[in-house]
Ligand SMILES: NC(=O)C1=CN([C@@H]2O[C@H](COP(=O)(O)OP(=O)(O)OC[C@H]3O[C@@H](n4cnc5c(N)ncnc54)[C@H](OP(=O)(O)O)[C@@H]3O)[C@@H](O)[C@H]2O)C=CC1
Ligand SMILES: CC(=O)[C@@H](O)[C@H](O)COP(=O)(O)O
């Protein structure tokens with residue numbers, strides 16, 4: 512029986528993780544769950560999965576939860592709650608909260624010797640070196656949930672990593688694929704949230720529309736697979752059937768294909784190194800799959816992808832700035848305080864203004880994240 516804690520159980524990845532677990536009730540025990548605002552859903556999850564402990568945003572939410580519950584469960588609160596919950600007895604922590612909120616709980620869970628199933632890519636974007644050094648020191652498994660990185664992990668299996676010549680990350684291109692800057696000036700929040708292939712949380716969906724999601728995934732791949740950024744390519748593949756590829760020194764390319772369903776990479780991370788069938792998964796039917804197409808990303812229009820490569824090359828706290836500026840710019844866009852194209856402009860401006868710190872400590876990262884966000888908020892929140 513694997514004991515599991517899910518951070519962000521009420522989100523898109525969190526709910527799908529619980530769906531996967533329902534398929535193998537005899538293999539997994541849910542020890543802890545966390546929500547932020549969605550107490551109604553957390554209450555239902557507590558009734559169904561019977562965790563020992565949960566964490567919520569604050570005391571108000573905890574009181575709301577107590578009113579909803581008729582069973583005994585320990586309730587933790589705030590960012591401290593997320594840090595404390597990962598100390599409970601468990602084998603695996605699924606990190607499915609969004610943004611930098613995942614950083615300290617992930618670091619704490621690794622320090623406690625727990626394996627991690629990582630959906631939250633922001634943790635590696637903001638503090639990749641620190642997290643991976645700790646993974647090595649503690650000798651834990653950090654398993655990717657992100658579909659592209661799960662694909663790469665599968666394409667690497669049984670091969671010599673020294674013989675890899677390139678990682679090729681696929682990108683859907685998002686809802687604005689084929690558009691030019693001029694077309695994007697007045698796009699609405701709803702248009703940006705209309706992802707062609709995946710149903711995900713709002714923040715990652717906007718990141719997909721700007722192509723920052725792919726930039727983050729390049730950084731995530733560098734840390735997960737210990738490969739330099741000039742060997743990580745992005746190709747737009749609008750069908751999202753090939754989830755990523757690995758090219759080897761003999762010119763062979765190995766790809767992982769599946770329908771666009773996050774329950775597939777989630778089950779792979781939970782059951783690794785084996786695989787399992789999940790009820791309700793659609794299998795690919797190649798007699799119906801008419802086309803697999805590819806095109807170069809338009810870096811002129813979708814500047815965020817170039818900014819991510821640039822930040823990665825500079826290193827240090829520059830990727831922290833990339834992440835922090837993106838987090839707040841996306842939130843400003845979702846709240847209709849800025850236009851879509853300003854997301855990239857704000858990130859670029861923040862990177863230009865930053866005095867980079869090479870080899871930052873965790874405290875440096877947390878301070879830079881805070882400073883960048885405060886500066887942007889002051890300028891754009893009216
Ligand atoms: N969705 C997907 O298909 C994919 C997602 N990812 C990554 O996985 C992570 C989660 O994404 P997704 O599930 O889509 O996001 P959602 O917005 O759907 O879910 C986010 C979860 O985190 C909780 N949460 C939000 N803010 C905070 C906070 N400040 N502190 C603590 N908990 C918080 C939410 O709680 P509540 O709802 O209760 O308010 C919810 O449980 C992201 O990092 C994303 O990039 C990666 C690949 C694919
Ligand atoms: C499902 C998943 O892993 C997302 O990160 C997905 O890749 C987003 O699609 P884009 O390729 O449009 O960024």
Ligand SMILES: [Mn+2]
Nearest residue numbers: 657658659728
């Ligand atoms: Mn992805």
